Amino acid sequence: MNIAVIGAGALGCLFGGHLAVAGHDVWLLHRREQIANTLSAAGISIHRDDDPPLAAGINATATASDVGTADLVLVLVRAHQTPTALAEHAACIGPETLLLSLQNGLRNYDYLLDQVGRERAFCGVTYEAAITKEPGTIIHTSTGLTTFGGSSVGARTTIQETFAEAGFNVNTVTDPRPVIWEKGALVGATAPVLTLTGCPVTHLPTDPLDEVVTQLLTEADHVATSQGIDIDVETIQQTIASMTESHAEHRVSMVQDIEHGRRTEIDELNGVIIDLGKTADIAVPINKHVTALIHGVEQCS
Template sequence: MKIAVLGSGAMGCLYGGKLAEAGYDVTLIDVWKDHIDSINNRGLHIEGIEGERTVRSIRAVSSAGEAGPCDLLIVFVKATLTAQAVESARGIIGERTSILTLQNGLGNVEKISAVVGEEKVIAGVTGHGSTLLGPGKIRHAGQGVTVIGELNGAVDERLRCIGAVLEKGGFDVKLSQNVMGLIWGKLLVNIGINALTAITGLKNGRLVDFSETEELLRSAVEEAVAVAKGKGVILEGEDPVEHARNVARLTATNRSSMLQDVSNKRKTEIDVINGAIVQEGKRLGIPTPVNKVLYNLVSVKEKTYEEV
């Protein structure tokens, strides 16, 4: 199977690297030239919970067209870039290509479907945490289950095949009949963790060490749960607040993707995480004051990067 990873930052490199180690033909696609050059010249260096090694059986390109046709396209670009990135990858998406999104936030499934058709899309969530250390280097900071599902809820041969591919890459995989509910479940975790870490500079696990941040985590998640219920989303698993706390503990040493973005003065995904809850709350008449504050604070950080 030929696999391409669209958006090869911390998480794209983690999935691409582990799949290449398993023997698959993997191409990473990213716009950061130094990152691409480092991977091609020196390999992809991975350190962290599974030890330290360099993956050399992988290549990287700066445009999707250089990757060539693929059987599986895994999308890891930031949600704000999804439509543009998938449109740029049209040339490598064949009749039998499956597209798997494991991105954060709301709206990615709809954006991808609008470009390539809903029938090509498989959605999922990942419990892994990864940090980009520099060009060609990542730290695997936390691990969990990867859950994938067809949009229509079917557990079919295609889904089983992609699940088996991920399992061969060393991922713990579950197949879901309610993947949109699980995407909301992952969103609730990001609601509780990402903006708070971006504002405070704390690693994930530290959020539950202080009563002040733990209270904000709880309130933000509870608001988002109310919005999810208002939309008729079926949530699965344990209490969402406790789940967010547990994820923070399990990824204690990880710097969230939003904290990494703020540290590197990059555009964050606040619009499709806390911002999405604020917008949906407005539409449904459900108040979301804590999420509004978190959204505003991260937005101001973005606007004042050059002043710091």
């Protein structure tokens, strides 16, 4: 397959690297030509535990037309960067190109649907986790399930098989919205708490963090219900509890954003919960407070 990955960050290198090693023609789309040239020349390197690093030769470019027409475009920029990134790299999206997002955020499926319509848009979530050490060198901190969905069964199966052959554990569903909301609620409840407190993932289920996490989850659940989406707070809490082992070494994306002085994805997570809560007349005071506090941290970091 000719696969373009928009966003050569932690997850872009993780998925792109494994897909390249599995034999696909993978192109990383980077914003900066100079870094793209370095990635093309040096390849990427994926570090996991004490294993020898996985080296992957890869094509990288800042010019989407270099890719030709991609069979699959994997979108892995920060959620708020999605519409701009899709417009910028539209040259590799042809009339049959499939689009897949595995980003965090509650609006990514809508962005992809706007771009290519129902038959070619696929969206989901991943519990794989990675941190960038330097451009093209990443630490794969945790492995985990990837779940995505979309209308076309044939295309879904092709994408699932492609990722499974590259070593990923992948599930598919028809309607991706419940899994997107389940992970959106989880990240919206945990990432701001970890970012504001500086606590590691292992602290999440302990007092007093767990009370705030539960309040944030409960508000997200009420808003999801108003959208006709059923999420299970208890299941999410169990996932959070399991992350204290599976993600003990990981610094969540929002913490990484603040460490690098970048804008966080808070507006694509808790911000969406606030907006939809307003429309549906559902009070979400804790989401409003943490969103305001994260905006404050963004201004001062």
